[in-house]
Each structure stands twice: as C-alpha cells, then as structure tokens.
Amino acid sequence: MQLNRDDLIQAYRTMATIRRFEERVQDEFSKGAIPGFVHLYAGQEASAVGVCSHLGDGDVIASTHRGHGHSIAKGCDVTGMMLELFGRQGGLCGGKGGSMHIADLDRGMLGANGIVGGGPPLVVGAALTAKTLGRKTVAVAFTGDGASNQGTTFEALNLAVVLQLPAIFVFENNQYGEGTGAAYAVGSRDIAGRARGFGLPAVKVDGDDFFAVHEAAREAIERARAGGGPSALEVETCRFYGHHSGDAQLYRAKDETRRLREEHDCLKHFRRRVQEAGLLDPPELDTADADVAALIERAIAAAQAAPPPDPAALMTDVYLSY
Amino acid sequence: MQLNRDDLIQAYRTMATIRRFEERVQDEFSKGAIPGFVHLYAGQEASAVGVCSHLGDGDVIASTHRGHGHSIAKGCDVTGMMLELFGRQGGLCGGKGGSMHIADLDRGMLGANGIVGGGPPLVVGAALTAKTLGRKTVAVAFTGDGASNQGTTFEALNLAVVLQLPAIFVFENNQYGEGTGAAYAVGSRDIAGRARGFGLPAVKVDGDDFFAVHEAAREAIERARAGGGPSALEVETCRFYGHHSGDAQLYRAKDETRRLREEHDCLKHFRRRVQEAGLLDPPELDTADADVAALIERAIAAAQAAPPPDPAALMTDVYLSY
Amino acid sequence: MPMKTIRQALNEALAQEMRRDPRVVVIGEDVAGGAGTPGQRDAYGGVLGVTKGLIGEFGPERVIDTPITESAIMGAAAGAAATGLRPVAELMFSDFFGVCFDQIYNQAAKFRYMFGGKATTPLVIRTMIGAGRSAAAQHSQSPYHVFTSVPGLKCVIPSNAYDAKGLLIQAIRDDDPVIFCEHKLMYDLRAEVPDEAYTIPFGEANVVRDGEDVTIVALARMVHYAAEAAEALAKEGIDCELIDPRTTSPLDTDTILDSVARTGRLVVVDEGTPRCGVAADIAALVAEHAFAALRAPIRRVTAPHTPVPFAPSLEKLYIPSVGSIAQAVHDTYGYGR
Amino acid sequence: MPMKTIRQALNEALAQEMRRDPRVVVIGEDVAGGAGTPGQRDAYGGVLGVTKGLIGEFGPERVIDTPITESAIMGAAAGAAATGLRPVAELMFSDFFGVCFDQIYNQAAKFRYMFGGKATTPLVIRTMIGAGRSAAAQHSQSPYHVFTSVPGLKCVIPSNAYDAKGLLIQAIRDDDPVIFCEHKLMYDLRAEVPDEAYTIPFGEANVVRDGEDVTIVALARMVHYAAEAAEALAKEGIDCELIDPRTTSPLDTDTILDSVARTGRLVVVDEGTPRCGVAADIAALVAEHAFAALRAPIRRVTAPHTPVPFAPSLEKLYIPSVGSIAQAVHDTYGYGR
C-alpha cells in the first residue's frame, strides 16, 4: 500500500462524495425533481475510486449508464453534474445529455453511455491516441457483467490485444444486468477467465476492498503506461439500489440489499481498515463526510435554482460547422 | 474409425466433388464465364465433409462467403449450384443469390453468407428451433479464423452456452482472413482456447486429416444431440487458392501454395490412409474421380446452356405477401 | 367492449398466439427477468411490462431471457424463424438497432430473395420508439425510416390499443419478417379491445377522421396530437382528414393519394428526424402521384435534424406539438387563397 | 492538369493529409494487408487498392491493419477522434454498417450534442457503395439515405476524381464526423486532378450542366448516366440542368430550389432503394419549398424496393439506366404540355 495520509483522505472523500451524491439523487428523483432515468452507483465506489486514483486528466475513461461514480472519481465537477441531472442551464453538458451522457473531455471523461458495450471500443480509440502520439497515458473502460456479453466488448478486448494498446477493461460485476443474473448471462460464469482467453492478463478483485482494487489497478495501469499492453480487471461488487431508481428489484433475495449494506459496504470497509491500521482517525473521516454532505447540498440547491437551458440550445452543437 | 467402405467411398467422392467443382469454377471464372466474386474452398474439403457426414437433412448448417464446399457436403445439388454461380435460370437460388448466397433449406443449408460473422447467430437460432421443438437435430456454424474475431461470433458462442443449445461452431483456421494473418488478428493466437473461455468444450484438429475431423465432429455432434450443449472445433487447414479468385496473394510465402498442395492436401492424405489400411483400392478412388469429373462437366455444360433468369424475377420473392 | 391499455392489448396478443401455436416463442433481454438470480422469475416481464406473466404460462423454453447480446438475439430469431419457429424477438429500444442491424436487414429481410424464394422467415421484432420521457439521445429515437427503407422487411407502427392487438397478431401470423414499433409513452393508452384474437391487415390505413380541406398523415403518438389539432381547427372551420397509415411498409398509398386528390393539401406529421424520413417518403409519393390535385406546398412537421435533447424543456421543443401541426395546416390551408 | 483516376485521387489526398498532419491515421481491414503473414506488407492496400503504398511511407503505426471487427474499428476511430487523432477509418463495404452502426450514429455523431458542445470528433469513414459488379445482395447496396438521416453526421458522395480528392481532404480537415461513400465501379474513372492539395466545401452542389427545361439531381454513378441522358435529350431539344449535390448532408438546397424555380420540373436519380431514400428527401424538399414553381409531378428514378439481385441480367434491370432516366425526363417535360 503506497498511499500516504493525503491520498487516503482524498480517496475516502471521493468515495463518500459518490455515495452522498447517489443517495441525494435517489431522494430528488423520488420527489420527481430529476427527469428521465437514473442508475445509481452506490455500493460500487471502491471500483471507480480505486482505479481512477491512478489517473490524471490526460488519461481517459469511458463509462456506462451507471456513470455518476466514474465521473466523480475522474474529477468531474459535482455541481455541474447535478445541474445536468436536473436538466438545467450550466449543467456539465448544458442539460442536453443528462445522467446517461455525463462527459467532460477536459477531465478525460469520455462519457457515460446509454449503449451497453458502447464504451469499450471507444477506449480502444483513446488508447490508440495515447500510443500513436506517444503520450504515456492510458485509457480505461468501466463496464459491467451484463456488458461483458456484448459483442462490442469482446471486439474491443481482441483489438486492444492485437494492437497492444494501453487500455484497461474494468468489469464491475455487481451480479446483475437489469434483472438478469450474471450467473445466467455469462456462460462461462467467469468474466476474468473469459477475458484471459483473449490473451490479456485478467484478475478478479474484491470490490468491497478499496485497497485490493487500488493495487490491482496500479499493476494494470503501470504495465499499460510502460508499453506492456492491455489488461482486464473483474471487480466483484454490488449495487445498493435497483437497476434504476424506482426498480422494484423482484429479482433480488429478500433482505439482500440490507445484507449488502451491512456486510459489503466498501466505505465501511475502508473506515475499518484505516482505523485498524491507525492511518486515519474517525474525526477526520467524519469531517470529510460532513464536507461532502455540504458540497452535495450546495450542488442540489444550485440545480434547483438554475434555469432551464436557453431554447436556442435545441439547435446548437449538432455540428461544428454545417 | 466407425466408417464402412460405403461411408469411405462416399466421403472421398464428396471431397473430390468439392475439389473438382472449385478447380473448374476457377477455370470458368478466369475465362469470364462466372460473374461477381468467388471464394474457393479447395484445400479445406476434409473440414466440410468430416463434419457434414454426421448430418442429415434435418440438421442445419450456416456457411460463409467460402461456401461451395459446405453446400456440396450438405447435399446441395451441384448442377443447381453451378447454374447459380453462372447467374442462370434454374440456379439453386434462381440466379438471385450467386456464390455468396447459395442456400437450400430443404437440405438444411441455411446459406453461404456475405457477412463475416453472419452465420454463427443464425446457427444459434437453428439450434433453438431444434431444442424448442424437441427435434434431436443439431446446427453447425462453419466460420473462419477471421470471423472468429467478429463480435457476432463471440455473442453466438455465449448465447449457445447460456441456452445449452445443440450448436457446433467450426472454426476453419486457414491462417488468413483476406490478406491478414491469423497470427496477427487473433490476439490470443488460439481460437479454440479463446472459445473454451466461453465455457464450451473446444478442440483443435488437423484439417489435413479427414479422420481426425470426422472423429472430433462425431464427439461434438453426439454430445449436442444428446442434450450436452454446444462445442467448438478449430480445424487447422489451408486454402489452395487466393482469398477470392483473382487474388494476387502477395501476403503468402513464395511457393507456399505449391508446398501446401504437396504436403497438406487432405484428399491425398485420405487416399494414402485408406490405401495403407487396405480399405479402398486406387481403382475405386480413380473411378470416383472420373465420375466426379464427369458430373462437374455436365453441371458446367448445363450452366452454359441455361438462359438468364426471367426479367420478372427481379421483383418477385421480396416478400411472401405485400 | 372492454377497455384495455396498449400494454394489455400486446400482452394478450402474445399470450393468445402462444396458446394457438407452439412455435411462437418470445426472446430478449429481461422479457421475463430474474434468470440466474436469488429472486423471482418474471421480475421484469419486459422493461415496461409488456411480456409480464408469459413465462408463468409458457415457461422458460418459450419465454427466453438472454444476456445483453442483441446481434445474437436477432440472429437467433432469424435463424429460428427460417427453420421452423415463429419468434417474437425484443429489441428493447429501437435506438439499439446499431448493434444488431445486420441480422435484421442483411440476413432475415433478404433470405427469401437471396435464396430464390425458398426461405420463409416468420419473425417479429418488437421494439420501442419515441421521445418524451427525458430518456435522452440514445433512448428516444424513432428510426422507423430505416426499417421502412429495407426491402424484405415490414414495418408496423400502431397508435392505439385496438390496432396494437390486431396488428401484432397479424405480425405473428405473417410469414415475412416484421418490425413492430411501440411508442414508449403510449403503453397506458386505453381503447376498446375485443377479448378474442383478431387481425388487422397490413397496408390498410386507418382514416381517423374524414375531412375535405387538408389531409394530415400522422404516425404513432403524432396521430393523437394531429387529432387534437384537427379538433381545434374544425372549430375554426378547417376540415381535416386524418390518416394513420399503421404500417409504413407496406404503405397504403391509395388511401393517402385518394385523400389528397380530394383535399389538394397535405401535412405529414412524424416524430422522427426530417432527412430521408417517413414524412419525406410520403411527401415524395404525393408529389409524384397526386401532383395534379395538389394546391399547396406539402408541409412536413417533424423533429429537427438534431439528436434528442435530455432537458424536458428542450425535448418539448424537439417533439412536434399540437401547435406546430395546427400552424402547418393553417399555412397549407391558407396557401393560394 | 494531370489526369488521375478516383483511386489515385483518393490515395493522393490521404498521403498529402498524412504528410501535413501527423494526427491523421488510416485504420481498417487490409488497409495495408499482410500483417502476421509470411508474405509482404501492403499485400492489399485496401481491397480495391485505394490505400496502397501508404504503409511504406507512414508505417504500421499510422496505417493500421485490424482484425475483422467493424464495431471495434468504428469505435476505436470515434474514441481516437475525440481524444486527439484524426482517423480515416475504412468500412470496406457500406453494406456492413449493420454490424457497427451504433459506434457511428449513437456515439461519434452524437458526442458533440450529448456532451453540450464539448467534444470534437474529426472522424472520416470511407466506405464503398454501389451495384453493378454482381456482388449480390450484401455487397452492392447504397445505404447513404441512412447516413444522410443521422443528425451529427455528414455524408459525402463524390462522382468524379476532382471532387473525390477535394472532398476527401475537406473531410479529413473537417472537425465533424463524415462518412465518405465511394462507388465501387468508379475507381478507374479519370479526370483532371491538381497535384497539390485543395478542398471542396461541403454543401455546395456541382452544376454539371446548365439547362432551362428540366432539373435533374443525380448522385454518384448516376451523375454519369444522367449526363448521358441529358446529352441525348438535348439533341431532341430538351434542355436539362444536371445537379450533383456531392454532399447529401449538408445538402445544397439553394442550388436545387433555384434550379427548379427556373425549370419547374424535377427528376431525381438515385441508385439507392426508393423508400425513405435520398430521392424522396430531395423530392420532399422541392414539394415543400419550390411548390409554386413546379409544373409537373416530381419523378424519382431509383432502384426498386428489392434486394440487389446477383445475375447480371437482373442487376442491369435493378440499376437505373440512361433509358429510364430519359423516360422520366420525357414524362416530366411532356406533362401539361
């Protein structure tokens, strides 16, 4: 573990930001303040933060429909995101993208994606840019157990291997694709193993454990930066909410989410670990929680206060020139 | 080897028919008598025949752009095929399909295919029909090393495993996809191994050796018929001609095709094996050759003599009713 | 007659056809839901509940949940249709056609022609269209112009529960591949729907309203907007004929041309984008075959040439409105008077 | 000026732009050929030789051979374009759009809008269109109507070597995603082509021939057929104006509308299928915006609503001919006289 105190507090703060963001989005969505669909990332924070803490603005990620966590971990402005979710002027995408299309190219965030399996090929491209221009940056595809069955994902794995690109494929296995179990949809029942068959190193890692994710990601990312080619990570994780906000979750065991929150909460796990190791004190963590809560409330207040986009925005930004 | 004399002579005759068909198509194409593109199967005969000799009309195959061999092995009428290649009335598809779309549903031949990776998903469907209607039939996708990298192919493997369908995926690895080597395009350099990662049994087999293919196919097909689910076969084979008729083949080693014809000719290999084992005599095989040659000449003569399709055929068979 | 929602009408059509014909199977992502989970099967019944309950009656062999694998779903359905089943495959959102269209347009739709008339491919693809739910750029499109353009494919776009049931049963019994477009905002719309099975033939438009002044052709949800506009215009003394083609391929050209022959004026309303859209197709038809009768420019009321925006305020501007339809009718009606 | 084929013109455009800008890369199947083989690199140079020789000058890092993996190619090109390269990706046959269209229409084309104007995606997709080579149903299509319909995508369809070079350089320098359609039967067509680099702006039609009686709008190979028809018709005293839009998105609507304002008669010639095609799109444009000038029905001369047949005898009937174009002009010209 090569994390110093600042790194640790930063990692915790980012995970807590995601958690709080999602919990408050859930409230606001339930109240009808957020239009459309939202897919909440709560429970999976260690994956986004464990991976992204190795990345700079020049590194690129592509995300999924469940993109808030990756966006925050990659440095997207939380207020800009909240404005976007509310569909308001000043949103990160001007209110034109919404939850499923959060993006910020300046932060290396190449977009949430409404198409399952849409991101991995894009990441091959970002990695190609890095390699071709000799940038020493890497590109990371966050993707799911469901998306692991999509042809585009398989093609991306193969092409990344063929071109030996600095690409990392993170399969966040939260056991479900909508209401279908990974145990059914992944024929091999082993996402990492199937990825390994494509000729790239692939490891499974416990997504409750920020430190395990962080370490596995470090290895993959360092290898990629050094020209060692692509890797895959299967992060075993869980989502605390339904597929989308409002999902009745009939496919889950009774009590499952309560149990997950108790036994598989990566934030609790992190607190326990750093306290046991004497690295951070509860008050420091509590202060971070309080800061984060205030930040999110400010973001929501800003979103509530912001006007809708200028009607003229309907017709702009289809092309650069036309 | 559970093949009796009749089986053997039949297998040889079918392989010889394919070989002769392709050689004469090459001549006729070079003379300009055959329009469009043709992709010749010569050199790969043991694969089509080794597999299809286990199949009846109720079993279904889907083929590729290089479909003549599979069509003949599956029992398509050779004269009908030749008429089709010439674009004439009476062709197997009425002259509307051509070499790349040879099909005969009555023989369980679900079509050559102009789309690389087009066949495997269709085979999943044919296998689904078999399973749903309790037919005890199987479905076989013939596909290539190049096609093994296509997303549709990967998806078909996974879905066949998930639904435990009686589907067999035959990867004919002739080392090239157009002018690109399998050693480059298959990131893992191991098609069978990659398939195995999808959770189905997959073996590599020597495509020079009819008996090896026959045996591996028997095992896979019997398993499928018995409800044991899908399998994959990687047949290591070679094509004697270019990607298509007229290809300059600059991607090949000098002398490569001569060497392949000498050392890796599955027909020669078959003759040697049956003679050494005292199963068939040279005269019997020569008679088969002569019969086959006459058959193909008759097919060509018929094709040359046939009129073009009725102009009205342009507008028919778009729909059953409209 | 009992009132039913479009969702109920579609569900009933599926159940009745599955009962009638054991070759009919449903296949897609979460068409039941719950496979391989600790929870219950039929956890979804389709993301908007259209296939709910079918697995209970017909079992997992005929209500087939799949991984997220649209190419394999469409290919499997095509291959199954060509070999003896009558699959109803679900493409959850029509926006996803880009990951699987080959199996639809190059395979299923072309089998019969390429194979010289020897293949029969009784395949139905159910899919969702439409904006209005803030589902943003990749979940709100109406790409039926692409489907309509494909020789060998039929394209159905119902606008009410009665039509939805009859057209879906027709689609299932039809021996050609059919893509069946359901507007995601209309599932709760009610109409009188008979309990027994019935079919509505393809290529027969529904004349929703007779009129003598202006012909309006509208699709899917736009039929309702156009009806509202026509109602309002009638009060001003403009008498609109409203035609719902119901199927864009085959298209009932006669009904449209006959109407324009009487009215001399045409407005086409289509939620899809304008370039090479169905509105353009119908406008071109009329400009070619009813030219003599035309007394005013053909007006198209469509979405703009932009992706679908997320913000509700922008999305509202994106979708044709009752007001914009009425305005187009006014323009047309006033032309040359 | 030197005479060059379209193939040479395209190759030269690529080479010059790659020299000028190190961010320009070519990616696709067998764009060089020979990777991982015992033979030579550049064994293909693209299946019809357009990219031949580039790998020699620019190396395998900028002339990138791929497996058969169109979704990954298009996605990689889109992702690379959004992060700093200017890729020219090859979709060997446009017929293959069905296996990869998501990355084109839902990703590349929508980035800028979905991301609120913050993405720039300078991507070019080169692809082959057209029938006439007995390549049958899956290798002969012209689905540019689908490409034209996509907001955020530009669509270019050159008809001669001069335009091909200027338009391809424009496409590469353009900051929006562009799909560039090359007709497979036209690569050997020669014209005068300057050696130096030049651009032709998008959205500016080429008026191939001035005329006063009938406006013909034709695309790609049909421009040549239409020119031949116009030549013959001129001898009969029918004076056709022939417009080649060159780009269908953006479309030079002014040139078309101005021409029809003068001639009052329009024939659109398009090798694509008729339903929701570019011919319909242009017909609808004119029926809406040049109605007052129209003196005859708008005639479309297109392929029929069928897949492309294999047999040369049928394929010849499938493709619009000089004769069918002349006939349509006659009909239009004679109408109302």
Ligand SMILES: Cc1ncc(C[n+]2csc(CCOP(=O)(O)OP(=O)(O)O)c2C)c(N)n1
């Ligand atoms: C191509 C495509 N198919 C289907 C969907 C509908 N859909 C959205 S999310 C989802 C499940 C994704 O599962 P997974 O990859 O495991 O991600 P998770 O939701 O668990 O984060 C599905 C089926 C889609 N958006 N795109």
Ligand SMILES: Cc1ncc(C[n+]2csc(CCOP(=O)(O)OP(=O)(O)O)c2C)c(N)n1
């Ligand atoms: C989707 C698609 N991409 C590309 C092509 C062009 N193409 C035709 S055959 C071929 C090579 C196929 O290689 P392989 O699968 O190894 O089969 P082989 O030709 O060796 O029999 C290619 C690239 C195609 N027809 N379809």
Ligand SMILES: [Mg+2]
């Ligand atoms: Mg999941």
Ligand SMILES: [Mg+2]
């Ligand atoms: Mg091969």
